[in-house]
Amino acid sequence: MKDTILFDDGYKWIFFGRDADKPEKIIDTNQYLVKDGNRCLLLDPGGIETFSAMLASVTRHVRLEDITEIFASHQDPDIISSLGLWDKALPHTRLHAPWLWEGFIRHFGCNNIQYVGIPDEGSELVLNKTKLVFIPAHYLHASGNYHVYDAKAKILMSGDVGAALEPPESGMFVEDFKAHTENMTLFHQRWMPSNEAKNDWIARVRKLDIDMMAPQHGRIFKGDDVKRFLDWFEALDVGIAIKKLDEAKAA
Amino acid sequence: MEKYNTYKRPFFVSAATVAGNLVSVMHIAKEISLAAKNAKAIAERAGEKANGFRPITDYIDEMGYETMSLVNAINKEALEVSRIAVNELRAKEVYQKLLSAKEYIGEDVPVSVEKLIQEASERLSEHTIELEKDKARLIHLLEEIKNQMRASAVISTCSRVEATQAEEYETSLQVVSENVDAASKKITMIVNDCDDLLAHH
Numbered sequence: 001m002k003d004t005i006l007f008d009d010g011y012k013w014i015f016f017g018r019d020a021d022k023p024e025k026i027i028d029t030n031q032y033l034v035k036d037g038n039r040c041l042l043l044d045p046g047g048i049e050t051f052s053a054m055l056a057s058v059t060r061h062v063r064l065e066d067i068t069e070i071f072a073s074h075q076d077p078d079i080i081s082s083l084g085l086w087d088k089a090l091p092h093t094r095l096h097a098p099w100l101w102e103g104f105i106r107h108f109g110c111n112n113i114q115y116v117g118i119p120d121e122g123s124e125l126v127l128n129k130t131k132l133v134f135i136p137a138h139y140l141h142a143s144g145n146y147h148v149y150d151a152k153a154k155i156l157m158s159g160d161v162g163a164a165l166e167p168p169e170s171g172m173f174v175e176d177f178k179a180h181t182e183n184m185t186l187f188h189q190r191w192m193p194s195n196e197a198k199n200d201w202i203a204r205v206r207k208l209d210i211d212m213m214a215p216q217h218g219r220i221f222k223g224d225d226v227k228r229f230l231d232w233f234e235a236l237d238v239g240i241a242i243k244k245l246d247e248a249k250a251a
Numbered sequence: 252m253e254k255y256n257t258y259k260r261p262f263f264v265s266a267a268t269v270a271g272n273l274v275s276v277m278h279i280a281k282e283i284s285l286a287a288k289n290a291k292a293i294a295e296r297a298g299e300k301a302n303g304f305r306p307i308t309d310y311i312d313e314m315g316y317e318t319m320s321l322v323n324a325i326n327k328e329a330l331e332v333s334r335i336a337v338n339e340l341r342a343k344e345v346y347q348k349l350l351s352a353k354e355y356i357g358e359d360v361p362v363s364v365e366k367l368i369q370e371a372s373e374r375l376s377e378h379t380i381e382l383e384k385d386k387a388r389l390i391h392l393l394e395e396i397k398n399q400m401r402a403s404a405v406i407s408t409c410s411r412v413e414a415t416q417a418e419e420y421e422t423s424l425q426v427v428s429e430n431v432d433a434a435s436k437k438i439t440m441i442v443n444d445c446d447d448l449l450a451h452h
Binding site for chain 2: 051091
């Protein structure tokens with residue numbers, strides 16, 4: 001599994017992903033770590049199948065006892081099905097995840113880790129020097145869903161928003177935005193259910209100062225590509241499965 | 252934090268930590284190779300005065316590369332051991348859950364359930380055997396690195412002696428010998444920590 005430092009100024013944002021050794025049929029995922037001394041946050045730590053590679057990668061950067069917080073943007077298996085194993089590896093941590101999904105996420109195994117439900121309106125988490133905001137992203141795509149914003153690093157960890165389906169050997173950052181939209185279109189049209197939720201999120205995110213938008217799958221957006229993404233997403237019609245069914249019925 | 256300090260690490264965590272710790276060994280091994288290249292350059296400049304030192308630089312260089320390749324192999328093995336340990340843990344959980352299900356059923360446990368329990372028990376045994384084999388292989392590889400570091404300690408002693416013959420180049424070559432010695436000690440310390448991690452299971 002590859003790792004790359006995205007931000008390093010008093011604390012670090014570290015990317016983990018592009019796991020060439022993962023089982024072939026599972027989707028490639030991006031994991032992130034905010035390393036802030038003895039209080040570190042692991043974001044969307046991933047599925048059970050990539051757990052060992054992820055654990056080994058993380059130990060290259062931090063002592064396990066310093067991982068005090070875990071964040072799960074929503075309940076999907078590629079996000080947090082490894083919870084039962086983290087629960088044994090990091091029994092002292094807290095899991096920040098949507099309050100709505102607590103009863104569901106606990107099915108993955110959560111006997112030692114403390115579950116901290118994020119309220120609908122979002123919340124904040126302060127590590128040592130780092131202040132992070134859990135931003136609501138409900139219905140993008142899960143009914144209880146959050147992203148993580150760091151105003152100092154100007155990084156938005158955007159969960160499934162901005163995700164692209166690409167092979168693990170693909171690059172780290174978006175280089176050709178127009179070409180990249182081909183890898184994103186179906187994902188966003190099919191997984192994102194609501195234009196209303198999408199536009200509400202875009203309006204809120206446009207007010208943030210963002211240098212890097214880091215999704216849970218695919219490449220990271222930098223600089224002007226963040227704005228390009230927001231414009232592209234705004235123009236995209238999502239929730240297409242129902243419309244397709246309607247079209248099929250009409251035909 | 253007290254919770255973390257008092258709990259017994261699962262084996263898969265220790266194995267993954269070994270893989271993580273070895274990254275610093277890799278950096279140190281690279282430093283050894285760099286030291287060897289510097290030593291070669293100094294020995295070239297020193298000409299005949301460094302005749303005894305020159306062959307040692309080849310050895311140091313070779314040792315740096317061998318350490319790096321060994322660390323790569325150990326890293327892969329440690330990751331594999333961690334993966335197998337996770338599989339063993341999952342197999343153990345399946346087996347225990349099936350036993351609980353049998354308890355729920357009470358009397359007249361269906362043959363199909365007994366068969367499932369039997370299969371789960373066999374799978375668990377297979378994982379345990381595989382884990383023990385890989386664990387032994389990992390410990391063996393760690394022992395190999397330690398052997399290499401013991402040899403390195405001898406070489407750095409020899410190189411210190413040879414450096415004394417290099418007249419005005421002595422100080423520079425002594426620095427190289429000390430660097431190699433310090434690097435070997437650091438690697439041995441890290442590998443010992445890895446051994447300790449594995450020994451506690």
